Amino acid sequence: MLPTNTSRTAALATAALAALLALTACSNAEAEAAGEAAFPDLADSAACVELREQNPDLVGTTKTNALNPHTPGYEVVNPENPDEFIGFDIDLGDAIGDCLGFDVDYLPVGFSELVPTVASGQADWIVSNLYATEERAHGGVDFISYSKVFDGILVATGNPKSITGIDTSLCGTTVALNKGYVEVPLVEAVAPDCEAAGLEAPTVSLFDSSADCVQAILSGRADAYMNDVNTVKGYIAAHPDDLDSAETVMLDYEIGIGVLQGDHAFRDAVQAALVEIQGSGLQAELAGKWALDENALAEPTVLSVG
Structure with missing residues (x-):
């Protein structure tokens, strides 16, 4: 059966949006590959410059993000390049990295393996639309919240x-x-x-x-x-x-970034970077870019059971 005009229009609109977002993601990836910040205004802000001075051990490093790349809008494989991931969380991780002076690479895992992967040291953090709960924190991570659920x-x-x-x-x-x-x-x-x-x-x-x-x-x-x-x-x-x-x-949850329990320096630096990202309006801008219309900011706070 042929699709109706309405469904055809919706499908074309969805495809056009996906293509636009893929192009935008490629430009971010190209900037990163060239050693440039994907978000230069953020990286050059006084707050981020100060954070890099306060956290010199992070500058020039690479942090591995454990993610489950199957959530459209948040993190998926780039349809234009199977070697890249795109989405709100990818951009958010890049923004934090730009602010603190580190690069980001990725380790895709099953959803239930996100916390164990960081707790075992196979990855450094989780930026993957993960709800922050005490039960998950008991698995060996601290959370920094950034969005309501x-x-x-x-x-x-x-x-x-x-x-x-x-x-x-x-x-x-x-x-x-x-x-x-x-x-x-x-x-x-x-x-x-x-x-x-x-x-x-x-x-x-x-x-x-x-x-x-x-x-x-x-x-x-x-x-x-x-x-x-x-x-x-x-x-x-x-x-x-x-x-x-x-x-x-x-x-009654918030979405949070997970870091290894006990790594307070990295955790606190991420929290401070999130404060700057929210204050600059970048988090809201990224939510709009990825059509996350119901994305309510949550003040970056730490959930730790350690």
Whole structure:
């Protein structure tokens, strides 16, 4: 069946945006390759110059970012160059590196392996749309928050199961989630209320990436998927005839950058750089660039259990 004019227009708009963002990302990557700052105004700011003077051990180094590159808008493989990653978190990491004087490289891993990868010393930090929680911090990292969390619930077009939130509307449904997602225990916690109402508990189906979760809905193997609302909107834009949003849920979490527990110098330098990035308006600018319309700043604060 041929697509409707509306879906064709949406698909063309999505493709055009992806091409524009890829070109912008390439210009950033080219600047980095040439030894230039991707964000020279930030790097030249008085605050960042002072931070480099205060943290000389960071200048000229390379910090490896453990990331799960399957979240459109935040971090994915560049469709124009399979050797590059693009997204808000890539730019944010580059901005922090420019401010503090270090380069960034990447180690792609499964979502549930993000924290263990840094805790084991295989990578230096996590800039990968990761919700900062005490449970994750107990895995061996400290977090520096930078954004509030709004979760969207992705469903098939028309919301055939009438899902209204992380509540008893999930009874009897199958929810696709990434391994290690904070939503896993939230969905599982609905089970007693379902059973009390004489209904089946929701089934949680775990996957290694967001793309796999979405594919489960598209193939009819799952009824819902939960993630950052901007991510949900991105998947709807990519599949306007097949996917829809059921609800937006405010979760009591913030998105944070993870660093090795005990590395206070690096942690505190990242926090200070984030303060400057937010104060300059760059974080909001990057959110707009990557069409993250519901990206609310959170004051950079540290979550540590060490």
